[in-house]
Amino acid sequence: MKKLSKKFWKLIFKLLRVFILANIVLFIVFFFDLDGKLMFYVVEPFLKKRYDSMERRDVLQEAYDLDKFPKYKYD
Amino acid sequence: MANEGKGVKIDVEKMQKKLAEMKAKGLKQNLRDFWYGKPHSAEEGGRRLGEILEDKTQLYTHREWRGVKDTLYYMYMIWGYNYLHMVTDIVKYSNNPVDFLKGTFRYRWMGQTYLPVLHWFDRGLQGMRGEALRASAWHYRAMVSASIQQMCNFFNADTRLHHGKENEAYKHTFLAKETTWGGLFYPWMDEGYRYVPMEMIPYFVTCHVNSHTVHNYIDAAQSIGLPGDPCPMCQAEAGLYVLDDVPDSSPLAITCNEACDGSVGTAILQDWFINKPLFALPMPMQFDDPLVKKYCMKEIEECWKFIEEQTGVPFDWESMRKRLEKQNKLQRDEWEKWEVAAKTDYYPVNGVAQALFRIFSSQYGIQGDFWDEASEKVKKIMYRCVEKKINSFPQTRHRVIAWSCAPLYYSNWCTWAYNCWGLNVIINMDSLMFDMEIRTDSYEHMLEDVATYHMLAPMRRMAVGGMHHIFELWDYKEKFNCDMVAMYDQLQCKGMQGVHGLFEDEFRRRNINAFWMPHALPDSRTVSRAEIRSLINDYMTTVMHEEPLDPSLLDFDDSMTW
Numbered sequence: 001m002k003k004l005s006k007k008f009w010k011l012i013f014k015l016l017r018v019f020i021l022a023n024i025v026l027f028i029v030f031f032f033d034l035d036g037k038l039m040f041y042v043v044e045p046f047l048k049k050r051y052d053s054m055e056r057r058d059v060l061q062e063a064y065d066l067d068k069f070p071k072y073k074y075d
Numbered sequence: 076m077a078n079e080g081k082g083v084k085i086d087v088e089k090m091q092k093k094l095a096e097m098k099a100k101g102l103k104q105n106l107r108d109f110w111y112g113k114p115h116s117a118e119e120g121g122r123r124l125g126e127i128l129e130d131k132t133q134l135y136t137h138r139e140w141r142g143v144k145d146t147l148y149y150m151y152m153i154w155g156y157n158y159l160h161m162v163t164d165i166v167k168y169s170n171n172p173v174d175f176l177k178g179t180f181r182y183r184w185m186g187q188t189y190l191p192v193l194h195w196f197d198r199g200l201q202g203m204r205g206e207a208l209r210a211s212a213w214h215y216r217a218m219v220s221a222s223i224q225q226m227c228n229f230f231n232a233d234t235r236l237h238h239g240k241e242n243e244a245y246k247h248t249f250l251a252k253e254t255t256w257g258g259l260f261y262p263w264m265d266e267g268y269r270y271v272p273m274e275m276i277p278y279f280v281t282c283h284v285n286s287h288t289v290h291n292y293i294d295a296a297q298s299i300g301l302p303g304d305p306c307p308m309c310q311a312e313a314g315l316y317v318l319d320d321v322p323d324s325s326p327l328a329i330t331c332n333e334a335c336d337g338s339v340g341t342a343i344l345q346d347w348f349i350n351k352p353l354f355a356l357p358m359p360m361q362f363d364d365p366l367v368k369k370y371c372m373k374e375i376e377e378c379w380k381f382i383e384e385q386t387g388v389p390f391d392w393e394s395m396r397k398r399l400e401k402q403n404k405l406q407r408d409e410w411e412k413w414e415v416a417a418k419t420d421y422y423p424v425n426g427v428a429q430a431l432f433r434i435f436s437s438q439y440g441i442q443g444d445f446w447d448e449a450s451e452k453v454k455k456i457m458y459r460c461v462e463k464k465i466n467s468f469p470q471t472r473h474r475v476i477a478w479s480c481a482p483l484y485y486s487n488w489c490t491w492a493y494n495c496w497g498l499n500v501i502i503n504m505d506s507l508m509f510d511m512e513i514r515t516d517s518y519e520h521m522l523e524d525v526a527t528y529h530m531l532a533p534m535r536r537m538a539v540g541g542m543h544h545i546f547e548l549w550d551y552k553e554k555f556n557c558d559m560v561a562m563y564d565q566l567q568c569k570g571m572q573g574v575h576g577l578f579e580d581e582f583r584r585r586n587i588n589a590f591w592m593p594h595a596l597p598d599s600r601t602v603s604r605a606e607i608r609s610l611i612n613d614y615m616t617t618v619m620h621e622e623p624l625d626p627s628l629l630d631f632d633d634s635m636t637w
Contacts, residue, residue: 016227026150036194036197039194040132040134044190044191048187050180051186059316059348060317062348062350064155072352072384073377
């Protein structure tokens with residue numbers, strides 16, 4: 001029983017330590033705007049490169065067929 | 076003097092200055108600053124918000140210390156809470172979260188807008204404390220939720236993300252121009268249909284969150300030979316299609332002439348590039364004439380017939396009625412808030428949170444509970460402020476009404492203006508446009524009111540809707556007990572440019588303190604944020620002869636910021 005209780009408290013302290021550590025890390029990320037810096041200097045430039053080099057449909061090559069669909073008038 | 080080592084810059088001079096200041100303040104004051112946050116004004120030993128921001132990028136050297144309670148609130152209940160809910164919202168609204176990831180890699184407006192969203196919060200909530208911080212953030216939360224819902228509705232149905240397959244979501248999605256009010260589609264929502272405004276996220280929200288994204292679309296429109304002088308909103312919306320950057324999420328489309336004739340041009344290009352059954356729903360310009368209203372009611376009914384014909388699903392009155400009632404409730408909530416804002420100093424929502432929440436919710440309509448949930452939370456905070464007489468903006472020197480269309484890339488100017496000069500934007504034109512309930516006692520009454528709502532339209536009623544409406548400013552200024560006008564000056568809006576002189580005359584005749592704020596709606600390259608600030612600074616010093624509350628915010632370079 002004593003052994004079980006010891007194990008239980010050990011687990012609680014371990015969880016508490018993880019909780020405190022996670023909060024410290026979160027606070028550092030939050031306070032020093034590390035999320036913003038990551039987005040600005042790493043993620044966004046990477047995504048921009050991708051969008052800039054993406055192949056796109058050339059919409060101007062498509063004919064503008066005015067009579068393809070009805071006028072949708074319901075008088 | 077800065078020591079540079081392995082990419083870490085330490086400004087020794089700045090640190091020494093800070094340490095000397097702390098020493099001079101004494102332990103008691105330092106502890107007080109730590110616990111409650113530094114006071115606002117320079118006279119009180121101020122917080123100098125401009126000094127915690129990096130030059131150009133405006134990323135934080137460190138985020139603002141708002142005192143123990145408010146810093147932890149911001150960290151857990153705004154920053155952490157919203158990051159977490161950005162994920163849970165995807166799970167909630169997406170049929171398959173992988174589609175969301177695919178959309179992020181496919182669409183520029185998606186990746187560049189969604190990811191830096193917490194910086195949008197930072198900009199809008201800069202310097203806010205206590206109840207103002209809490210209430211304004213709930214408005215932001217609702218807008219983020221609504222945005223994620225729209226993105227998910229886009230991607231759930233997008234044929235491009237599903238190997239060209241037209242799935243059930245595709246068959247149950249209506250794409251419409253962003254200024255077509257979402258309420259027009261309520262009758263089909265019980266049957267599982269969803270409305271997605273084609274440009275609300277790709278254009279409108281993007282400008283607020285990341286002002287650089289839209290430049291790609293404006294340039295794209297001009298790159299095909301279109302002139303650069305029409306409204307940049309119309310250009311950007313056309314540019315989205317030129318770059319083929321709008322999801323293919325619906326078998327049909329509905330366009331309108333939005334605020335002006337510039338948008339008719341956009342709608343023609345959309346008709347060409349979308350290449351699907353399309354209904355063009357007119358929005359009358361001069362809408363006060365009862366005959367025009369009758370015409371508009373008829374056009375709306377034709378639009379509904381078009382939807383019935385395309386979907387094979389009839390108009391459902393019950394589906395319409397119950398959503399309109401929810402929308403009416405939201406309108407009544409807003410009237411309650413306006414009453415407090417107009418008659419007391421206890422309204423806890425800042426100018427940008429008020430304006431964006433209102434224009435977004437009244438235009439997108441009811442497609443979930445996020446508006447109502449946020450509204451209830453804000454009302455609760457507001458009544459606590461009233462009961463305990465909490466003034467959330469204690470440094471207010473002037474109560475400001477903002478009129479005409481705001482610069483989308485600098486909608487948070489009001490947060491800056493309060494922090495720097497004590498200019499508290501109480502209300503704005505965009506919030507006041509749809510100032511009405513819609514009757515649900517009969518089909519005829521409903522149709523009549525729906526037509527009115529449709530005609531009031533963003534950038535219509537008080538922008539190009541005729542002198543009588545444009546000059547509603549004077550009544551609202553009195554009603555909201557404001558002593559100053561912030562007059563937006565959209566340089567590429569031919570309609571509003573035409574009445575510039577009339578406003579000048581009226582300001583002089585009525586002896587009203589007013590400053591002009593030139594801008595080009597989404598395009599931050601025409602009039603930069605720094606130029607806008609400089610004009611306000613000039614007005615406040617040369618005309619009002621006032622000193623800034625926070626001199627560190629007077630002049631800074633934010634040319635590269637989102």
